[in-house]
Amino acid sequence: MAKHADLSIDFLGFKCENPFFLSSSPVSGTYEMCAKFLEAGGGGVFYKTLTTTIPEECSPRFDVQRKEATPFISFKNMEQTSDKPYQDNLDAMKKLKENYPNKLIIGSIMGMDEDNWEEMARDYTALGIDMLELNFSCPQMTYEGMGSDVGASVELIDKYVRAARRGSNLPLIAKMTPNIEKMEIPARAAINAGAQAISTINTIKAITGMDFDHFTALPVVNGKSSISGLSGKATKPIALRFITNMAQDSELKDIPLSGIGGIETWEDAAEFIMAGASNVQFTTSVMQYGYRIVEDMISGLSIYLAEKGFDKLEDFVGIALKNIIPADDIERDFKILPQINYDKCVNCGRCYISCFDAAHQAIEWDNKNRKPTIDENKCVGCQLCLQVCPVYDCITPGKVLFKEEDQFGMGSKTKWKDNAVNKHDVIVGKYDRP
Amino acid sequence: MSNSNNVGVKEGISLKPSQGYLEETVTPFTPFLAMEEAARCLLCYNPPCSEGCPADTNPGDFIRAIRFRNFKGAAEIIRSNNILGGVCARVCPYEKTCEGACERSGIDKPIQIGRLQRYITDFEKTTGFQVLDPPPSTKEKVAMIGAGPASLSAAATLAMKGYSVTIFEEKKKAGGVLSYGIVPARLPQYVVDEEIEYVTNLGVEIKLNTKVGKDITLDEIRNQGYKAILLGAGMQISRTLDVPGLDLEGVTTAVEYLGKARSNDKDFNPGKNVVVIGGGDVALDCATTARLKDAESVTVLYRRTREEAPANRQELEYTESLGINFAFTLSPAVFEGENGKLTTIKANGTRNKSAMKLEADTVVFAIGQQPEDFSKVVEGIGLDKNNFVTSLENGKTNIPDIFVAGDIDLDSIKTVVNSVQGGKIAAKSIEEYLTKAGRKQASCSPMHPKGGK
Known part of the structure; x- marks a missing residue:
């Protein structure tokens, strides 16, 4: 055994x-x-x-x-x-x-x-x-x-x-x-x-x-x-x-x-x-x-x-x-954008509803084709869409974007760049703040 | 991908007009769906599904394990009880076994136990979880004839106990009915191959292209030191009816038709107008094969009614959904041909004076099978008139070192899952026999070597 x-x-x-x-x-x-x-x-x-x-x-x-x-x-x-x-x-x-x-x-x-x-x-x-x-x-x-x-x-x-x-x-x-x-x-x-x-x-x-x-x-x-x-x-x-x-x-x-x-x-x-x-x-x-x-x-x-x-x-x-650390010690330099696997998507629009009504209006909805698309600029990487998606492994963590220098306190105006850091690294804690 | 083409004929089937012959029909569960289905389970006291499984695969326990997120534990339950868990998950007649016993039917419909079992055996494979580690083989050599479900099950059971098992298989592929007698849409070959590999990884040797009685005799096997022999050769001969025109080209049998389709995918000629005779799962597999291999018209001819047909209901509905015709209470009366080739089938009503005439270039007999005659191969073995071995009990035969399991056993129920159980039971009898024989030998051997020279 x-x-x-x-x-x-x-x-x-x-x-x-x-x-x-x-x-x-x-x-x-x-x-x-x-x-x-x-x-x-x-x-x-x-x-x-x-x-x-x-x-x-x-x-x-x-x-x-x-x-x-x-x-x-x-x-x-x-x-x-x-x-x-x-x-x-x-x-x-x-x-x-x-x-x-x-x-x-x-x-x-x-x-x-x-x-x-x-x-x-x-x-x-x-x-x-x-x-x-x-x-x-x-x-x-x-x-x-x-x-x-x-x-x-x-x-x-x-x-x-x-x-x-x-x-x-x-x-x-x-x-x-x-x-x-x-x-x-x-x-x-x-x-x-x-x-x-x-x-x-x-x-x-x-x-x-x-x-x-x-x-x-x-x-x-x-x-x-x-x-x-x-x-x-x-x-x-x-x-x-x-x-x-x-x-x-x-x-x-x-x-x-x-x-x-x-x-x-x-x-x-x-x-x-x-x-x-x-x-x-x-x-x-x-x-x-x-x-x-x-x-x-x-x-x-x-x-x-x-x-x-x-x-x-x-x-x-x-x-x-x-x-398990105090909230003020949590890393806040990056966002992980969700990615939608369109082969698995069943076109229900639940991600769109949740994003619009409860998050950052970062998903666009093509009503004719019943297709959601993520707007990388508006998306804050909260991943609410991933949590509400009813299909297994359809929306998953995708690209990682980093705040440009001196962006502290900018909120929705923050500018982001792709540092080519692996999403796995930022999830498991291998990423060290520069 | 849209699921709008899902038709509720058989759970999990999305009907695609273009489904390929090699494509598995039933889609697998995702983790969400598996959990949803396991959550439907009532988690009954003394679960009747477990009692309903002929091979003691214990669905009550493995569904509970899924429900409590112990997926690997579920894999252990399945694999340690049923070495062909992935195969049975696909080909079992659930409606007559576990799902037929399911108490959820009292609310709506039974738990899809077969699909859950498949989910777990798939999960076992994708995670590389190894349930069974074979002990070193230190015990006697056991031979088996035929590498079908019964032998594979017996071999795995004995290998886990430390016996050294060799299976002699006449064909070029192991698996028996699994590799030659079931449509791949229901049982893909990779599943069969993986489970056979599981058995060989336990140390079981399979000698292919070796027909016992031709390439090696039983005595030779005995002389090579095999202390017990299991006869697990299945049913290789299709029955036919005594109908005029039986020798026309185009008249064939299920064993031949399915075997050729499976092993010779490209060159196989399904026929244009195909008639299948029979009402069991094998007949449906022949009809599905013809359909998925692009025969123009496929008709199943059965002598009794739809309700009386022994075939699995869901399979029957699925076959109908593929556009296969069914003609009930009809039996073939004569096959007519031109230049030695089948052209027409005439059939008569079995319950009234109806008559039917069908254009056909291929007719497949799927009205039952029986074993080859083993009276010459295993001299003195008890056989009935149809070549089935008349076993004593628990897979023992009238010859002490010969055991029997699977379809060739007269008393067996002819399904894969029953053969798995037959293999397990015969393995136990073999173990008892060898243990007893070992003890006898030990007690007969003198305490001190004889003589002093």
């Missing part, structure tokens, strides 16, 4: 078989569920968050956001912590660790106050599981001072991490909320108080849509609804941004990260790892497709890494970070 890279990777001293984990959620709520995922090849589980008081749940509790024919691109849920008896859940975690000693078993806690955090941490530690995740981030808890309320408060984080630490000597992972401007601040507080790692993102406070008959948000519960947590593919860009922020933060840069947010494919997972995560967690994709998605994650990532020549997954962690 083709070469597959070894996907094993260390996380806080535990040698994980691979970086694919269930996140603490409805998909990791019983022994049987977690066992099925581990049997399918998963590297470990973050067992569903427990509280010592079982929450009351509503029905229905989910809504989805669709786009055209795509089955949902994001998912909203109103579920809280486990609805199963506390002791049953503890027994399940214990049994998981006993039966799957080589898989990473992490318990997720949400305490009500300091004593409760400490007591739960102690209960969990007695189970023989590997680590604890501290849930500071669920946005739909019905109790004040729990969930994402904690994640937004440096004081509460400090108190609760210390409480958990008193109850346990296991590695602690703080799960952070994205419902905040600078996640680095509470994340630093968690680390300073004794957590060893950060996992993020939890769900984003959201409304997926409104009901047109009952005039409320979705889902409708007895004529009402609430803001609650959004997950799924649409949240990935936001999650990747937070992971990158964490990994690039001067105080957090050596802290192990566990990435969460819209992961469905091996490519999604690889993106989080490139941005600095040592492993990834997912739920929404499992809700939609089942645990079997992990098979393609393992297969796809191991083939990719082998082909790219990575001997171990560790070498891939954070590999993109040095190339």
Whole structure:
């Protein structure tokens, strides 16, 4: 068989078989569920968050956001912590660790106050599981001072991490909320108080849509609804941004990260790892497709890494970070003009519409022949046309033009010249400003 | 390029009046279209498409791999289960196998599994992704007769297990029915050649122009150290009907007609007024060949109704769209000629008193095929009256070191994909046989050398 890279990777001293984990959620709520995922090849589980008081749940509790024919691109849920008896859940975690000693078993806690955090941490530690995740981030808890309320408060984080630490000597992972401007601040507080790692993102406070008959948000519960947590593919860009922020933060840069947010494919997972995560967690994709998605994650990532020549997954962690730079450091000396392959063009005119209505009126439209042509002078190389073209490989990056000297701040009046620089060089970063 | 000439006869076909004989009819998916099609897949629990594949190519898993952007993983799934994945993607009777089982039909129409399989096998090739690395061949020598789908599949399976395989092929090209019996518009030769190369790259040797029984005997093969022999010779003889005028010039068979068209592209004479007799895929291939080779008029004559014809529906519609005539519930009664050359076919209704008279200079029998007589080549082999090998089970025959797979096996379903599976099953039986024989030999050989001289 083709070469597959070894996907094993260390996380806080535990040698994980691979970086694919269930996140603490409805998909990791019983022994049987977690066992099925581990049997399918998963590297470990973050067992569903427990509280010592079982929450009351509503029905229905989910809504989805669709786009055209795509089955949902994001998912909203109103579920809280486990609805199963506390002791049953503890027994399940214990049994998981006993039966799957080589898989990473992490318990997720949400305490009500300091004593409760400490007591739960102690209960969990007695189970023989590997680590604890501290849930500071669920946005739909019905109790004040729990969930994402904690994640937004440096004081509460400090108190609760210390409480958990008193109850346990296991590695602690703080799960952070994205419902905040600078996640680095509470994340630093968690680390300073004794957590060893950060996992993020939890769900984003959201409304997926409104009901047109009952005039409320979705889902409708007895004529009402609430803001609650959004997950799924649409949240990935936001999650990747937070992971990158964490990994690039001067105080957090050596802290192990566990990435969460819209992961469905091996490519999604690889993106989080490139941005600095040592492993990834997912739920929404499992809700939609089942645990079997992990098979393609393992297969796809191991083939990719082998082909790219990575001997171990560790070498891939954070590999993109040095190339994600502040916007003011981005090269702005050239433009790459799009080129249209007329053999592939189906004459739909979508590029023309987008360019005229939303860009720089740089495409001319020959209505008789239904043919678009790019005006090199007007085109700024934004490549919107390339993004909207419905035909694969029809509009592609073409000629590279450079600003003539002393053209700073000229905007649409800028003069351009052809320096005969290869477009590939300016894309991959081989071009150095003269 | 405008797509306005796309006619919805068969998915992916853009009908071009000028389509060449060697030009593949079905266009490939672009990456966008492949993903769109994979996204249509319902990702069923226990996917019935996978159960519907006779060769265990596992479409449920490879479509899921595409859906989750694991394209190379998809290539692994296909190639490791079906060494002729690219061929099967083009010639499988999907409507009876994977696509026929597709639950998406409950919503609108099945996933185009064949085209997705082709997309992945094309992708595998263009990216140079190598799925199978052969282990060094350290085990026994196995011989195979006939380099068609069954032998190629068995050979690849055994080569992957470390056996050293030689295939003896009487023709100058390997591939059997793939190289001689299917119209290139459906299966271009380059696809066949590439997949044969895949098999030879696994260490399988193919000896061309070597007819077993003529150029080499079975005993000679045995004496050269081959410990097991697979009979995978296919069906080389076209059946005909006992019709007056059978010996007129212009009366031919599907095997001859398709074989000549494919291997002798320039000199092949398709005929002017061509009549094809039969209602299966082979008959359609003959008719398409005649049409694409510029015969003036092509008529398919079939003894039953259109609904009863065993041919693939999409192929049937495609053939009709090429302007080929069909005459159903008619059977040839007499061939008439002048100076020994066919001029006229008279046919009678099979279900009423209809009669038809057709001008024809060429008539092609495509009403079924059967194997050559192997009773002299493999002495003692169990054959039925039509020369099919009466196998025991899993490709074993009444002779311990002789195995059978593919169309020549009496019990087989006569398709490429079933032959691929037959090859895999026979390979397993061969492995079991050789392992057992090896063990027996090991246990019989004395612990200490006899004698002291």
